[in-house]
Amino acid sequence: MGVYLSSPKTEKSSEDGENNRLRYGMSSMQGWRATMEDAHAAYPDLDGSTSFFGVYDGHGGKAVAKFCAKYLHQQVLKHAAYSAGDLGNALQKSFLRMDEMMHGQRGWRELAILGDKIEKVSGMIEGFLWSPRSGDVNGHVDDWSSEEGPHSDFQGPNSGCTACVAIIRENQLVVANAGDSRCVISRKGQAYNLSKDHKPDLEVEKDRILKAGGFIQVGRVNGSLNLARAIGDAEFKQNKSLPAEKQIVTANPDINTVELCDDDEFLVLACDGIWDCMSSQQLVDYVREQLNNENKLSAICEKVFNRCLAPVAGGEGCDNMTMIIVQFKRPVTSGASVEEQSLSSDQPAQTTANIDEPSQCNRSIVKVDEGSTETKEK
Numbered sequence: 001m002g003v004y005l006s007s008p009k010t011e012k013s014s015e016d017g018e019n020n021r022l023r024y025g026m027s028s029m030q031g032w033r034a035t036m037e038d039a040h041a042a043y044p045d046l047d048g049s050t051s052f053f054g055v056y057d058g059h060g061g062k063a064v065a066k067f068c069a070k071y072l073h074q075q076v077l078k079h080a081a082y083s084a085g086d087l088g089n090a091l092q093k094s095f096l097r098m099d100e101m102m103h104g105q106r107g108w109r110e111l112a113i114l115g116d117k118i119e120k121v122s123g124m125i126e127g128f129l130w131s132p133r134s135g136d137v138n139g140h141v142d143d144w145s146s147e148e149g150p151h152s153d154f155q156g157p158n159s160g161c162t163a164c165v166a167i168i169r170e171n172q173l174v175v176a177n178a179g180d181s182r183c184v185i186s187r188k189g190q191a192y193n194l195s196k197d198h199k200p201d202l203e204v205e206k207d208r209i210l211k212a213g214g215f216i217q218v219g220r221v222n223g224s225l226n227l228a229r230a231i232g233d234a235e236f237k238q239n240k241s242l243p244a245e246k247q248i249v250t251a252n253p254d255i256n257t258v259e260l261c262d263d264d265e266f267l268v269l270a271c272d273g274i275w276d277c278m279s280s281q282q283l284v285d286y287v288r289e290q291l292n293n294e295n296k297l298s299a300i301c302e303k304v305f306n307r308c309l310a311p312v313a314g315g316e317g318c319d320n321m322t323m324i325i326v327q328f329k330r331p332v333t334s335g336a337s338v339e340e341q342s343l344s345s346d347q348p349a350q351t352t353a354n355i356d357e358p359s360q361c362n363r364s365i366v367k368v369d370e371g372s373t374e375t376k377e378k
Helices: 063-078 087-101 104-114 134-138 203-211 280-291 297-308
Strands: 004-018 022-033 038-047 050-059 163-169 172-178 182-187 190-193 254-259 264-270 321-328 366-368 375-377
Touching (some): 004 038, 022 038, 022 297, 038 063, 038 321, 050 063, 050 264, 050 321, 063 104, 063 163, 087 104, 087 172, 087 254, 163 264, 182 280, 190 280, 264 280, 280 297, 297 321
Antiparallel strands (some): 004 022, 022 321, 038 050, 050 163, 163 172, 172 254, 182 264, 366 375
């Protein structure tokens, strides 16, 4: 749903970058929505060997999305598991850490600043397009000391956001996702979903929601939220007898690890404003077609927005739109054949979802079903 403008805001905030391993382009557009609640982050050089990309789709305000874009990659970078090479564990813990950091006086103050203005004590007033400055990653990493103040008992925001993050290190790709933003890889022109859209009617999500004391009404958690996983949304995380991953709504991400091979062409991370209008395969086909004539990746993102934008307010094509394309510059493996590479699911014990992907690059081509994250043989 949401409040719509009389005419869409089609100005786009775009950026391109590269290093010796990849190049990327990203863009955001407010569209028909009265406010812009998306944020994104791109760090092609998170450290000397690792790249980080994230899309955050806010709901109920922009503050939580901006908070994640500012701090999530910092938490990944400082986690002991990251230094040990366990990228999946570092991502999972960092997603959950976002909720912890938004508690108390310090969390309240940070959200108030990022949201421009705080309304009552739990809702944020939305604002404009935003992504963190790329220099932030190399600065001082905040230890997040607690603060005393009138909001020391703040339980976290009732606004929230999805988070879909991809980390690339050498030939390893790790994707973490909570919510219905999505990461898709193009392998020889075939689309493979590397994340699962966490809707309340999925069996694993429904089971957790009901066991935690929630309910599903008209496809929404407790009749209001159309997502089963998200960062923020503290009102759905108040069962003190349950751990974070078993709350009605959880920030606990699915983690999917992929060994990249020579057939892999590019990644797309995008919010549901795109996936509402195009299937994974349709978007991969469109990007590949555009790459024949357009070298600037952000320009392709912008063309996708124009294609998806609804002619009138209401329905599909009216959401905020954010998209990142990451293209591999050269074969991502050295000396390894396609047959030696694989797509696999590698999830921490805490996660519950599974991605049905081919186990070998040389297996029969598998296409993503439109509107789902399942795959099937041709």
